[in-house]
Amino acid sequence: MKKRFSVQTGPSNDSPPATNVQKKNMAQLYFYYSAMNAGKSTTLLQSAHNYRERGMRAILYTPALDDRVGTHRIHSRIGITADAIAFTESYDFFDSVGQAQRIEPIHCVLIDESQFLTAPQVLQLTQVCDQLSIPVLCYGIRTDFQGEPFEGSKYLLSWADNLIEIKTICRSGKKATMNARLDTAGNRVTEGEQIDIGHHYEALSRKEFHLEEVSPVARKT
Numbered sequence: 155m156k157k158r159f160s161v162q163t164g165p166s167n168d169s170p171p172a173t174n175v176q177k178k179n180m181a182q183l184y185f186y187y188s189a190m191n192a193g194k195s196t197t198l199l200q201s202a203h204n205y206r207e208r209g210m211r212a213i214l215y216t217p218a219l220d221d222r223v224g225t226h227r228i229h230s231r232i233g234i235t236a237d238a239i240a241f242t243e244s245y246d247f248f249d250s251v252g253q254a255q256r257i258e259p260i261h262c263v264l265i266d267e268s269q270f271l272t273a274p275q276v277l278q279l280t281q282v283c284d285q286l287s288i289p290v291l292c293y294g295i296r297t298d299f300q301g302e303p304f305e306g307s308k309y310l311l312s313w314a315d316n317l318i319e320i321k322t323i324c325r326s327g328k329k330a331t332m333n334a335r336l337d338t339a340g341n342r343v344t345e346g347e348q349i350d351i352g353h354h355y356e357a358l359s360r361k362e363f364h365l366e367e368v369s370p371v372a373r374k375t
Contacts (some may be wrong), residue, residue: 181283182315185268187307189330189357192322194293196230198264201291210261213254214238215247217270228266238266241275248278252286260288268292271306280313293320294329298348299335299355302361322357330357 188194198214205212213280218240228238241247247263254260263282264272271279271292279290293313296307303311311317324330335343336354 157319170284174231175194179353181289183283183313184199184289184291184316184318185307185310185314186291186318186320187296187311188320190295190355191231192320192330194295195228195266196234197228197265197320198293199228199234199236201262202236202264204234205262211258212262212264213251213260213312215263215265216332217243217267218242219270230348243272243275245275246278247275251282255286255288263288263290264338265290265292266294268294268310269304269307270294271310272297273305273309276306276313289347291315295333296331297333299333299343301332302348304310304348324357324359324362326359326362328359328361329331329356331360332358332363334358334363 186194186197202212202214204249214228214236216238217330219242224359225233226240229235239250251260252261263279265279271294282288282290292306292310294307295304296311296312297303303341334356336356337343338354340354
């Protein structure tokens with residue numbers, strides 16, 4: 155039997171109505187996806203800056219399980235950081251954004267590492283777009299180190315209005331679409347838990363990813 159997910163239909167009746175601009179321009183759900191190290195967080199932070207520069211309010215989210223630079227920070231590999239709200243599997247985006255909207259208008263919701271969303275949370279984000287008229291921009295990877303889809307990515311690919319690929323390159327020179335996990339010696343890891351923030355990852359083309367033997371990474375970082 156297929157699972158069905160449901161969320162509340164909207165915040166309380168005292169929530170503010172959509173503005174004329176929001177009614178005219180229907181809010182949409184965007185999924186920006188790529189392999190590892192393609193600059194997803196950098197792109198997200200640039201989007202947040204663009205909203206702030208125009209006097210608009212954007213809310214940033216990051217998964218609580220990624221605590222490499224603190225649980226309430228988004229960090230890009232080029233050194234840019236920003237404060238964010240840390241979400242867990244039980245976090246309700248629709249309820250939280252609805253409450254925040256009643257205090258001060260929100261013009262955009264941006265979510266880093268969106269592959270860690272649950273299916274109900276992706277549905278909640280569609281409700282943020284459809285019922286609160288707030289655009290949602292999600293940034294994440296599609297598949298794990300075994301080539302299996304993450305739950306959040308699977309439903310974003312299914313339900314998002316817009317799918318945008320952020321491209322990066324494999325060591326072979328081809329476009330990288332897969333994510334390989336490496337141990338401390340640079341050898342390929344093919345077994346283990348799906349989520350392991352502490353490991354090093356390398357973006358590979360599909361052809362390189364599916365080779366039976368992957369040479370250790372010898373180049374310097």
